[in-house]
Amino acid sequence: MENWRKHPLVFWAFSLPPSFWLIVFFFVPLTLVWGLSFSEKRGIIETELTFTLDNYLRGLEPIYLEILWKSILLAGGATLICLVVGYPVAFAIAFASERWKPWLLLLVILPFWINILIRTYALIAVFRSRGYVNFAYEDLWTAANWLVGLVGLSLGERFVPLSLLYNNVAVVAGIVYAFFPFMVLPLYANIEKLDRSFMEASLDLGAGHWRTFFSVVFPLTWQGALSGIVIVFIPALGAFFIPDLLGGTDSQMIGNVIERQFKSANDWPFGAALSFLLMYATFFALALRALVAGRRGAGALDA
Amino acid sequence: MAGLKSLLGLSRDESIGPLDYGRRWWMRLIVGLTFLFLYAPIVVLIAYSFNDSRRNIVWLGFTTDWYVKAFNNDSLLTAFANSLTIALVNTVFSVILGTLTALLLWRFRFPGRPVYEGAVALPIVIPEICMGVAMMAFFAWIGWPNDLPWPISLTNIIIAHVAFSFPFVAVIVRARLAGFNRELEDAAKDLGATEWRTLIDIVVPYLRPGLIAGALIAFTLSLDDFVITFFTAGPDTITLPVKIFSMVRFSVTPEVNAASTVLIVITVITTVIAMRLQNINKPG
Numbered sequence: 001m002e003n004w005r006k007h008p009l010v011f012w013a014f015s016l017p018p019s020f021w022l023i024v025f026f027f028v029p030l031t032l033v034w035g036l037s038f039s040e041k042r043g044i045i046e047t048e049l050t051f052t053l054d055n056y057l058r059g060l061e062p063i064y065l066e067i068l069w070k071s072i073l074l075a076g077g078a079t080l081i082c083l084v085v086g087y088p089v090a091f092a093i094a095f096a097s098e099r100w101k102p103w104l105l106l107l108v109i110l111p112f113w114i115n116i117l118i119r120t121y122a123l124i125a126v127f128r129s130r131g132y133v134n135f136a137y138e139d140l141w142t143a144a145n146w147l148v149g150l151v152g153l154s155l156g157e158r159f160v161p162l163s164l165l166y167n168n169v170a171v172v173a174g175i176v177y178a179f180f181p182f183m184v185l186p187l188y189a190n191i192e193k194l195d196r197s198f199m200e201a202s203l204d205l206g207a208g209h210w211r212t213f214f215s216v217v218f219p220l221t222w223q224g225a226l227s228g229i230v231i232v233f234i235p236a237l238g239a240f241f242i243p244d245l246l247g248g249t250d251s252q253m254i255g256n257v258i259e260r261q262f263k264s265a266n267d268w269p270f271g272a273a274l275s276f277l278l279m280y281a282t283f284f285a286l287a288l289r290a291l292v293a294g295r296r297g298a299g300a301l302d303a
Numbered sequence: 304m305a306g307l308k309s310l311l312g313l314s315r316d317e318s319i320g321p322l323d324y325g326r327r328w329w330m331r332l333i334v335g336l337t338f339l340f341l342y343a344p345i346v347v348l349i350a351y352s353f354n355d356s357r358r359n360i361v362w363l364g365f366t367t368d369w370y371v372k373a374f375n376n377d378s379l380l381t382a383f384a385n386s387l388t389i390a391l392v393n394t395v396f397s398v399i400l401g402t403l404t405a406l407l408l409w410r411f412r413f414p415g416r417p418v419y420e421g422a423v424a425l426p427i428v429i430p431e432i433c434m435g436v437a438m439m440a441f442f443a444w445i446g447w448p449n450d451l452p453w454p455i456s457l458t459n460i461i462i463a464h465v466a467f468s469f470p471f472v473a474v475i476v477r478a479r480l481a482g483f484n485r486e487l488e489d490a491a492k493d494l495g496a497t498e499w500r501t502l503i504d505i506v507v508p509y510l511r512p513g514l515i516a517g518a519l520i521a522f523t524l525s526l527d528d529f530v531i532t533f534f535t536a537g538p539d540t541i542t543l544p545v546k547i548f549s550m551v552r553f554s555v556t557p558e559v560n561a562a563s564t565v566l567i568v569i570t571v572i573t574t575v576i577a578m579r580l581q582n583i584n585k586p587g
Contacts, residue, residue: 007498
């Protein structure tokens, strides 16, 4: 690397265009929303910067606090499921034969590149009362009903489909479906780097697979888990069309409230405050991760 | 049967080593179920775009009618044309800006470099909805007119897309630069080449696979984006994902499946090519 003073012209030629774009079309808009979050609504679209904290305080009203808490629960629950399922999947990929590994990795990554909105829509077709999960369940139910019918019992008058859509469970399933690959990739990267002789030693010395996992594997790969948690939890917390399409009336997340403030309720300062609450949470999570990763001296773009 | 047994890891012929997690049946069960969960809905969605039934429930035979119908739907076509235009222009800008960023961070030491690096990565990591509302507020604040003629009317969406795409290009190009032998650059300059000549004749040819991979990623990111476009776009400009969203909210018809399948096929093909180029990128 050379000092920028050696070739100042080249330096400016390289740095000005992207910096201009980043500042004008990213940081200015963000700052604007930040300013809005301390503003008061004056007219239909007029606002005035009054350095008020009212918008944030309004976010602490019970109704919004409940939505905030619900968002954290739904996003957190989905993240936990991703973590619990992600570990074995990442393990299976890391320990797969060289022939299978690239294909398994491709299978995990491929859904990334299918539009999240379309994947959410695909879930609706599978989950709805006349969808495949219910068809399979109906077949099982009919078979089971016939079986218990042989001994003179009945499971009920007729088949009642499961209501899998328009509730909180559907939202969690939708979030897991959307962000699962984000969890597997960092886990896989860390498990792959793991020195396997540690695991062999643990197993040789009599520890079982569970014990080996919790005492050896997890302590050595938790940074991957942390990365996965951060990159699943942050977008999950801000999700708005997943609860919109899959959730019921009581599965509103903070993203839905933000969307409403900007699109229909027209209370931009309040929407701005809520969206900056999300930003603060993001910064906190990133700082936490950087603190951990910083010990290894990794740059932000090297991830 | 033996093949199925060995696939499921049930075969006793070969003993399973202590670390052969990939061959344990419960591991395969979890992985199998996960892939079923990930892919079954998509397979069903694609299959039903060819189903000869309005109601998307029972299979009544093969047809391509829904594609014909989708291609005769004017607003869907407009949305598709908008999406492609935005994605193409976005690709050009993102590749240029991303490559400059990568070269800057690769070549120069300057005050505030770590902060700059973090700032460039920020559009990748913040929640999409935050960026979406920021763009919406920004264009309202500068008084962006809603009645511009096409394709100028797409400019605001393109600007927003470039802002989140070029950092991704920067990451990809930088990965390629890591394997570049700087002595080649020095040699060119020793032989009298100017900065510009060196860049065009030495650095850019070396970067080509990275540039193409970055371009394809920028293209798909833009084509796929829903959230940021949803907030940035004016009432009269729609893109394919935004159109699909409004269609999904009203009804679930095979026409939506057909439009979705077209988008899936384009993005998956583009990405697979990009990933193959990424593999060439790996230094060494």
